[in-house]
Amino acid sequence: MDSLPARRRSSGLASGQWHAFLLLALLLTAVLARYLWSVYGPVPLSRLQFEEVVLTDLQGVVIADTGVGLLVVKNDILLWHRGNDSRVLARQFVNLLEGDKLYINTGSEVMALSPEGFQGSPVKIDEQLRGGMLVSVGEDDSLHFYHQGQVWVQDQSQVEEVAEFDGDTVLSWLARDWQKHVLFFDHQSWTVYSQYQQHQHVEIAGSSGLLAQACLGPGAAGVVFALERAGVVSVWHSRADGSNMVQWLEEEMNYAALEVAWSGDGSQVMFTLIGSLQAEGEDPKFTSITAYARPGGERIVELDRRTDSTIMASVPTAWAADGKTVYIHRVFDEAPVPRAYLIQRR
Secondary structure, eight states, rough: HHHHHHHHHHHHHHHHHHHHHHHHHHHHHHHHHHHHHHHOOOOOOGGEEEEEEOOOOOOOOOOOOOTTTTEETTTEEEEEEEEEEEEEEEEOOOOOEEEEEEEESSSSEEEEEETEEEEEEEOOOOGGGTEEEEEEOOTTTTTTEEEEEEEEEETTEEEEESSSSSOOSOOOOOOTTTEEEEEEOSSSSSEEEETTEEEEEEEEOGGEEEEEEEEOOGOOOOOOEEETTTTEEEEEEEESHHHHSSEEEEEEEEEEEEEEEEEEEEEEEEEEEEEEEEESSSSSEEEEEEEEETTTOOOOEEEEEESSSOOOEEEEEEOOOOOOOOEEEEETTTOOOOOEEEEEOO
């Protein structure tokens, strides 16, 4: 008669032990998840630290000419140094922005795209240069490629090695997904093209100010842009369709430039805003602000702020593949050297 209650007591004890084990497992899982999130998840801005370093381990200088400059290859990045200019040109295939034209290297041909559409006919790339990086377009429309450790020029149907690099044009490295999306803008709107067709057109309300710059992020997920109104410049982020606008910065100045560098996955942005103010009877003063931000957030981290009679700015050029290194050039360096911001946890 006593065996049944004993079995029930034993069963109840086992059940209690099972509940305790389950609770312990849940607690351990929660602790582990929290640890993994703290290590691999997004780090709060307050826990980030930024260190500016000089890059001293450059390798592969392929051109060195007193009058032209340096073309440097470091890992998968091509850097150009000349006078007061130091910037990242390319990773693999490169797109060049000269004036209002976007020069596109598809790997087999080069074409020029402008707000009015394609200019002229695509230029076939000579087979021996395919796979090389387009590094310059000459005034005579000659094409300069970096391929197999050497710079080549393709002019009409001729291909030859060159000992100099035509660095006179102003070049900017653009997002690698140019085949999918590219952005053009005027003072009132921007237009995103996808596969060479108009994809989105966004009008900016006139009361908000004139659109001074707009920079499209990877995958057309977002746009960083500057508005200028009555001596005040503001920097914003929004989706490519103009929704979810967030103001990051507002400064009293006359707009001069906004340089933006997106990380490869579009989750991080480094930008520099440059402008000027001039009091009556005084020379103009230039202000530059370099900051770090995350699209979708309202806070930014100012890394460098300078005001001087000349432009003193640390301008981001591109992100390294690790997502923790941002290459910059300091426009006030008398002898420019490659530099970078390293982003780390505190």
